[in-house]
Amino acid sequence: MFSIAVSGHFMVAHSFVGEMFGPAQNLHGATYAVEIELRRAELDGNGLVCDIGLAKRLLDEVLGGLDYRNLDEAPEFRGRNTTTEFLAGEIFRRLAPRIKAGALGPGTAGALASLRVSLRESPIAWAAFEGKPG
Amino acid sequence: MFSIAVSGHFMVAHSFVGEMFGPAQNLHGATYAVEIELRRAELDGNGLVCDIGLAKRLLDEVLGGLDYRNLDEAPEFRGRNTTTEFLAGEIFRRLAPRIKAGALGPGTAGALASLRVSLRESPIAWAAFEGKPG
Amino acid sequence: MFSIAVSGHFMVAHSFVGEMFGPAQNLHGATYAVEIELRRAELDGNGLVCDIGLAKRLLDEVLGGLDYRNLDEAPEFRGRNTTTEFLAGEIFRRLAPRIKAGALGPGTAGALASLRVSLRESPIAWAAFEGKPG
Amino acid sequence: MFSIAVSGHFMVAHSFVGEMFGPAQNLHGATYAVEIELRRAELDGNGLVCDIGLAKRLLDEVLGGLDYRNLDEAPEFRGRNTTTEFLAGEIFRRLAPRIKAGALGPGTAGALASLRVSLRESPIAWAAFEGKPG
Amino acid sequence: MFSIAVSGHFMVAHSFVGEMFGPAQNLHGATYAVEIELRRAELDGNGLVCDIGLAKRLLDEVLGGLDYRNLDEAPEFRGRNTTTEFLAGEIFRRLAPRIKAGALGPGTAGALASLRVSLRESPIAWAAFEGKPG
Amino acid sequence: MFSIAVSGHFMVAHSFVGEMFGPAQNLHGATYAVEIELRRAELDGNGLVCDIGLAKRLLDEVLGGLDYRNLDEAPEFRGRNTTTEFLAGEIFRRLAPRIKAGALGPGTAGALASLRVSLRESPIAWAAFEGKPG
Numbered sequence: 001m002f003s004i005a006v007s008g009h010f011m012v013a014h015s016f017v018g019e020m021f022g023p024a025q026n027l028h029g030a031t032y033a034v035e036i037e038l039r040r041a042e043l044d045g046n047g048l049v050c051d052i053g054l055a056k057r058l059l060d061e062v063l064g065g066l067d068y069r070n071l072d073e074a075p076e077f078r079g080r081n082t083t084t085e086f087l088a089g090e091i092f093r094r095l096a097p098r099i100k101a102g103a104l105g106p107g108t109a110g111a112l113a114s115l116r117v118s119l120r121e122s123p124i125a126w127a128a129f130e131g132k133p134g
Numbered sequence: 135m136f137s138i139a140v141s142g143h144f145m146v147a148h149s150f151v152g153e154m155f156g157p158a159q160n161l162h163g164a165t166y167a168v169e170i171e172l173r174r175a176e177l178d179g180n181g182l183v184c185d186i187g188l189a190k191r192l193l194d195e196v197l198g199g200l201d202y203r204n205l206d207e208a209p210e211f212r213g214r215n216t217t218t219e220f221l222a223g224e225i226f227r228r229l230a231p232r233i234k235a236g237a238l239g240p241g242t243a244g245a246l247a248s249l250r251v252s253l254r255e256s257p258i259a260w261a262a263f264e265g266k267p268g
Numbered sequence: 269m270f271s272i273a274v275s276g277h278f279m280v281a282h283s284f285v286g287e288m289f290g291p292a293q294n295l296h297g298a299t300y301a302v303e304i305e306l307r308r309a310e311l312d313g314n315g316l317v318c319d320i321g322l323a324k325r326l327l328d329e330v331l332g333g334l335d336y337r338n339l340d341e342a343p344e345f346r347g348r349n350t351t352t353e354f355l356a357g358e359i360f361r362r363l364a365p366r367i368k369a370g371a372l373g374p375g376t377a378g379a380l381a382s383l384r385v386s387l388r389e390s391p392i393a394w395a396a397f398e399g400k401p402g
Numbered sequence: 403m404f405s406i407a408v409s410g411h412f413m414v415a416h417s418f419v420g421e422m423f424g425p426a427q428n429l430h431g432a433t434y435a436v437e438i439e440l441r442r443a444e445l446d447g448n449g450l451v452c453d454i455g456l457a458k459r460l461l462d463e464v465l466g467g468l469d470y471r472n473l474d475e476a477p478e479f480r481g482r483n484t485t486t487e488f489l490a491g492e493i494f495r496r497l498a499p500r501i502k503a504g505a506l507g508p509g510t511a512g513a514l515a516s517l518r519v520s521l522r523e524s525p526i527a528w529a530a531f532e533g534k535p536g
Numbered sequence: 537m538f539s540i541a542v543s544g545h546f547m548v549a550h551s552f553v554g555e556m557f558g559p560a561q562n563l564h565g566a567t568y569a570v571e572i573e574l575r576r577a578e579l580d581g582n583g584l585v586c587d588i589g590l591a592k593r594l595l596d597e598v599l600g601g602l603d604y605r606n607l608d609e610a611p612e613f614r615g616r617n618t619t620t621e622f623l624a625g626e627i628f629r630r631l632a633p634r635i636k637a638g639a640l641g642p643g644t645a646g647a648l649a650s651l652r653v654s655l656r657e658s659p660i661a662w663a664a665f666e667g668k669p670g
Numbered sequence: 671m672f673s674i675a676v677s678g679h680f681m682v683a684h685s686f687v688g689e690m691f692g693p694a695q696n697l698h699g700a701t702y703a704v705e706i707e708l709r710r711a712e713l714d715g716n717g718l719v720c721d722i723g724l725a726k727r728l729l730d731e732v733l734g735g736l737d738y739r740n741l742d743e744a745p746e747f748r749g750r751n752t753t754t755e756f757l758a759g760e761i762f763r764r765l766a767p768r769i770k771a772g773a774l775g776p777g778t779a780g781a782l783a784s785l786r787v788s789l790r791e792s793p794i795a796w797a798a799f800e801g802k803p804g
Binding site for chain 1: 391
């Protein structure tokens, strides 16, 4: 099984609902360093999992939809705690349809075995979501 | 599949028995940078794999049982080579019963698909153990 | 010249005033990975720049005063852009009097040649402030 | 499942054929930071996945066959794009027979569940290949 | 003294002349992870060393002039060994006049105390050049 | 001013004398990730601060004198606390005479403006010593 991975980052404000979150119930923020790993069993005719330039562009486009925002005011997250693991899943959900629509080149979507999205939130913690984007 | 991970470290002395270990047969030591990754298929009602604060506290408590010790004199390791991979398994064995006893919150233990413990021993080497803690 | 350094982190929300800040004029946030480096010409009688445990405790205490806050609502920052370089200077200003008051042990303050505070805000950017804390 | 990993690096020149590669069609180069992860279900009698010294030596020997070369002129890569993911697979193909021939010690090859080879090409991209070396 | 730093990277082929370079006399290549640090004594009216967006754009523009090239065929390097430390100095020489021409905003050039350019060439080696860009 | 830096590591056991050291009074250990930075004002005729291969060899030789040892039993450290900052100074003291004796090539010793030795002991702490080796 082959993998490629590219990375980027975004910076947001948010707060969490629930006593268990302690001081994170306050409005605070985070830099999320994001990495996506794409896996497939065989390389394509160019010797690629997919065009890494397309992968980086797609990632930056999806992260651009979150960057420099207060997630507490984002209509799409109303009533949700935008935890790191939730955001990993959310970025997966935003990437998957674009991949299926061909953003990583024709033929890539069908060949992908899995997509893993990881978000480092601090020097001591990260979260991830992994699934099949097809 | 969702993951969260938290990290810590501990510093110990030890030596190994067996000619193949060469100079590591001498009493020496290591800083182990430890990361635990917890995986589950669905997030809980708060949008979490588990409370990251509880995970960090549990990890620090388990590492506290090893930190600043000479493992050659630890009764629990008598007759064992405390290699990096052995220690990864040992930390797993110390975490699992506490997770089952509820250290990561009620309901977390049953939901976990796997627990991975990794120990970086130097800039060029690390080891890990992964299993189901339930 | 000898140095020791310890690190920590904090997570805040804020926004900037001024057109040049572009999308950073929106309320957003950051994880700041902080490192302080303390320098002195000669080691003390214990072979130390200073007790690293005290340095870590002092850093965590100062970062605790910023962590999980919306800096836009912090009275002490009214009318200031809390840029990364400004925050590096601010943390220096909070550390210096405590060091002078003996937080790093008696005799340490007078012996320090410099204190450097650096804040990494993302995988591609950091800022720092360096001065004499005495 | 236990893992150990060791790392090294190599530095090569190469170019790619295909319009999609854009400026990477020019002769350019890369530093590849390489990590191999070896996995097995049970530790051997010494408490090891395998002798980490042997693993490091084997990795360095295989990377030595690529280091300081222009891959465009390497006969073994004629007609291939030596992409990062291709090179990860290639290093796997060079490691596997040596492991089977006993380079990691007698008994190791048969016990290995998988071998993962990853190559970081830049601060924002890496690729990997994972398979069973037996 | 305040600092800000931004980073980028470029990938080139080259070779060195001189027996002491051993196998590096062959055409090979490198990924250079580049960081520039800008220092000034006082922050500007916006609380900045300089606009970090301008600094990143300038760095990327200068690195773009080197990226994906075979430095052995670059007319500007004829007769020079493009060692890592030489390239650090070269990037400084390319940044300085643009900074003086206002690329980091009006007033920044005169206020800068120093500019440091560092290039990481591998996990175990880096080089840097530091000077006054004015 | 130009710099080059190379890195290595060593793994030792030791303990500290003095109540302030708390649990570090027990025999424990550390992995020290070491980096040496060499600075000079002008490059030599080959475009170098010094031959990086010689620098790496010298560093490994000096670290080899400490690696896999119990520093509490090292005659040369009798009565000293082998703190991280002390060890940084000690490695400087071992490097300097070899540099003066020509280990980095003829002419290098006299040209060096400074030598900085840094030791990372854990993910959250490091120490350094910097001086003129001549």
